[in-house]
Amino acid sequence: MNHTVAVIGGGYGGSLVAKELDSEADVTLIDPREAFVNAAASLRALTRPDWAHNAFFPFATLLQRGRVIRDRAVSVDPKGVTLASGERVEADYLVLATGSGYTYPAKPNHASTSIAQQLDDLRETYGELAGTDRVLILGAGPVGLELAGEIKDVWPDKYVVILDRTDQLLPGFLPEVRDGLRHQLDALGIDVRLGAGLTALPTVEAGRAGRFAVTTHKGEQIVADIWFQAFGVEINTGYLADGCLSPLTERKTVPVTGRLNVQGYDHIYAIGDIAALPDPKMASYAMTHADIVVKNIRAQLAGDRPDAVHAPTPERRILLPLGTRAGIGQLPTPDGVAAATAETVYQRKGADLFTARFASRFDRA
Numbered sequence: 001m002n003h004t005v006a007v008i009g010g011g012y013g014g015s016l017v018a019k020e021l022d023s024e025a026d027v028t029l030i031d032p033r034e035a036f037v038n039a040a041a042s043l044r045a046l047t048r049p050d051w052a053h054n055a056f057f058p059f060a061t062l063l064q065r066g067r068v069i070r071d072r073a074v075s076v077d078p079k080g081v082t083l084a085s086g087e088r089v090e091a092d093y094l095v096l097a098t099g100s101g102y103t104y105p106a107k108p109n110h111a112s113t114s115i116a117q118q119l120d121d122l123r124e125t126y127g128e129l130a131g132t133d134r135v136l137i138l139g140a141g142p143v144g145l146e147l148a149g150e151i152k153d154v155w156p157d158k159y160v161v162i163l164d165r166t167d168q169l170l171p172g173f174l175p176e177v178r179d180g181l182r183h184q185l186d187a188l189g190i191d192v193r194l195g196a197g198l199t200a201l202p203t204v205e206a207g208r209a210g211r212f213a214v215t216t217h218k219g220e221q222i223v224a225d226i227w228f229q230a231f232g233v234e235i236n237t238g239y240l241a242d243g244c245l246s247p248l249t250e251r252k253t254v255p256v257t258g259r260l261n262v263q264g265y266d267h268i269y270a271i272g273d274i275a276a277l278p279d280p281k282m283a284s285y286a287m288t289h290a291d292i293v294v295k296n297i298r299a300q301l302a303g304d305r306p307d308a309v310h311a312p313t314p315e316r317r318i319l320l321p322l323g324t325r326a327g328i329g330q331l332p333t334p335d336g337v338a339a340a341t342a343e344t345v346y347q348r349k350g351a352d353l354f355t356a357r358f359a360s361r362f363d364r365a
Contacts, residue, residue, distance in 0.1 A: 002026045003301055006081055006091035008073045009236070010036055010059055013272040013286035013293075014097030019062055019361055020294040024301055027066030028089055030073055030081060034114050035059060036362065039107055040283060041353040042122075043143070046105045047150045049123045054355045056115045057362040073098070077244040078265060093267050093297050096254060097290075098236040100273040100281055103229040104207065106143045128209040132225035133158060136202070136214070139230030140164035140192060142320050145181070147230060149322025152188045161191040161222060162230075168194065172316050173330050177339045181320070181328045184342070188322060196220065202227050233281055237274050249276045258309040260292050267300070269293045278312045321350030 003025045007018045010031035018029040036057040045052035059068045071083040080090035101107060105125060108118045129135070135151055137144045140162045148160045169192070170178050185192055196216040204210040206229050213223045235252045246262050249255060253276040255263040260275065262268040271293055272286035279285040289310060296306035315337045321327035327350050329340030340348075358364075 003093065004028070004091040005093045005095065005297065006030065006089050007095045007097060008076070008081060008239075009097035009099055009272075010062070010068070011097060011099040011272065011286065012283040013099075013290040014095065015059075015062060015361065016287055016290040017095050017097065017271070017293055017297075018066060020290075021297060022063045022066045024298065025093070027063060028091065029059065029063065029066065029068045030071060030083065030089065031059065031068070032070060032072040033059070034070065036062070036358065037108060037118070038354060038358050039102070040349070041355060042106055042108075043147045043150045044353055045122050046125055046129070046147075047154045049119075049126050052119055052122050053115075054352070056118065057358050057364060058115070061363045062361070073239040075239060075242055075244055076268075078268070093300070094269070095293060095297075096240075096262065096268070096270040096274060097272050097286070098239070098274055099286070100236055101234040102143070103232050105147075105228065106230065125207045128207060129226055130155075132209050134224040134226075135160045136222060136224035136227040137162045137230050138164075138198070138201075138227065140166070140169060140194065141230060142170075142318065144228075144230030145169075145185070145320060145322065147228060148185075148190045149188065149326060152190060153323030153325075156189070159191070159224075160189075161193065161224070163193050163196045163198065163216065163222075165197040166194060170318070170320075173318065174337065174339055177318075177328055177330045180339060184322055184326050184328065188326065193220075233273070235274055251276070253277075258311075259296055259306055260289055260310055261296075266306075269296070277310070278314075280316065282318075284317065319345050319349040321345055321353070324350055326350075 005025045006028045007014045008030045010029050015036050018027050038055050041055035045055040071085050073081050074084050075082040144162050199215045202212045204212045209226050215221050237252050254270040254274050256270050256275045260269050262270050271289035273281040292308045292310045295308035299306040319329045327345035329345045330337050331340045
């Protein structure tokens with residue numbers, strides 16, 4: 001009899017674990033969505049509606065043998081998962097990979113909506129954005145910066161201003177990376193104001209066109225026609241709050257061992273944003289975690305001792321496109337991390353935002 005593996009969450013890490021183990025176990029993937037959403041592509045999907053379908057990959061093509069249940073986990077215990085529908089899924093191995101939520105348009109408005117509805121949302125917001133002259137983005141992290149770059153790529157004459165309470169762009173990255181970023185932002189005409197929180201949020205709904213004025217704590221007034229929120233990560237671990245599995249940390253993340261087991265359980269793993277690790281909440285780290293878990297479950301399926309260990313690194317990596325051609329990066333090398341050229345960022349990410357990689361994972365021709 002085949003062993004069973006239940007993967008909760010079909011994002012960057014969960015879909016990879018399910019795909020890799022599909023031929024070796026009876027895999028069940030649980031996710032409320034119709035499709036995997038490549039969040040790296042969502043900002044370009046907003047500014048280029050004809051391209052937007054590239055951000056979505058239906059789960060129906062992911063697995064050859066396993067099954068996908070379109071439902072939401074409401075509780076997990078050592079034996080299995082209880083779903084919102086009341087269905088119960090028991091498994092020999094459990095992988096928790098539910099990731100995090102983020103404000104639209106970086107992630108969809110409603111995770112459980114269909115691809116068609118999500119594309120409609122993007123087209124509607126595109127229509128709102130297209131008719132504006134002045135754009136305000138709150139948050140100068142990677143999401144806010146990428147959104148600004150995509151907007152400028154399509155509408156170079158739009159005024160785009162980014163506000164952030166912090167006083168440094170990309171803290172923790174190499175000075176030459178941050179200097180290169182500032183130079184490119186200036187060249188694109190993107191107005192970045194740091195140490196500039198607002199006295200109140202705009203009165204207009206985010207993503208809706210309508211002239212408004214806001215005031216920073218420094219007393220500066222900014223007038224814009226539309227705004228977007230680019231901050232506010234929410235860890236998706238509500239289904240673990242009942243304590244049937246393991247206590248969560250203060251940050252609502254899941255304590256894990258070096259092998260990425262949920263503490264106290266050799267057959268349950270947690271990966272990606274929900275794992276209590278110092279790794280940044282980024283897709284590349286979730287996929288690194290997935291590789292570790294796949295190796296360990298494969299060993300267990302074969303009756304061997306799992307020995308793959310995740311070693312968090314203090315070295316930060318990033319590929320941050322600013323539209324289709326510009327961008328900055330920081331990547332590991334044998335001698336430590338180093339700045340990546342705009343051409344490298346284009347080749348590795350900016351050209352298609354990983355569309356080809358996920359087309360292969362989901363067997364899209």
